Every structure is written in C-alpha cells, then in structure tokens.
C-alpha cells in the first residue's frame with residue numbers, strides 16, 4: 001500500500017481467502033517478508049493470531065491513523 005498500511009486497515013493485497021497476493025513476489029514489503037511466524041504470535045487459533053495482530057496495531061497506532069475505520073476482528 002502506498003505510504004504503508006495504516007493500523008486497523010485491511011491490506012489491499014489480501015485475497016478473499018486472507019492470503020497475501022504478493023507472497024513470493026519481490027514487490028512484497030520487506031517488513032512483511034522479514035516477519036517470521038512464532039508460536040506466541042500465531043497460537044493455535046485464528047482468534048489468537050488476530051488478537052495478537054490487533055494488539056500490535058494498537059501499539060503502533062498513530063494520530064495519522066485516527067480517521068481510519070477499525071478492523072473487524074470478528075469477521076471470518
């Protein structure tokens with residue numbers, strides 16, 4: 001996404017199965033490629049992973065993101 005993905009916004013590269021369209025593509029952002037899965041981040045359920053990601057976004061939320069809608073973490 002131009003200027004990076006704001007907190008709380010669904011990445012435009014996610015397909016309808018929540019898979020990254022840029023996986024394996026050199027255009028994939030470095031921050032995405034460098035993020036390694038870990039048990040404490042992924043957990044055993046989608047809900048655990050979404051809670052973790054939501055907390056990361058909350059911690060990195062900036063005032064520039066305030067006008068943006070929040071992610072619906074209950075959607076499947």
Ligand code: SF4
Pocket residue numbers: 005011012013014019020021022023028029032
């Ligand atoms: S890995 Fe990065 S580019 Fe791909 S969907 Fe997630 S945030 Fe978007």
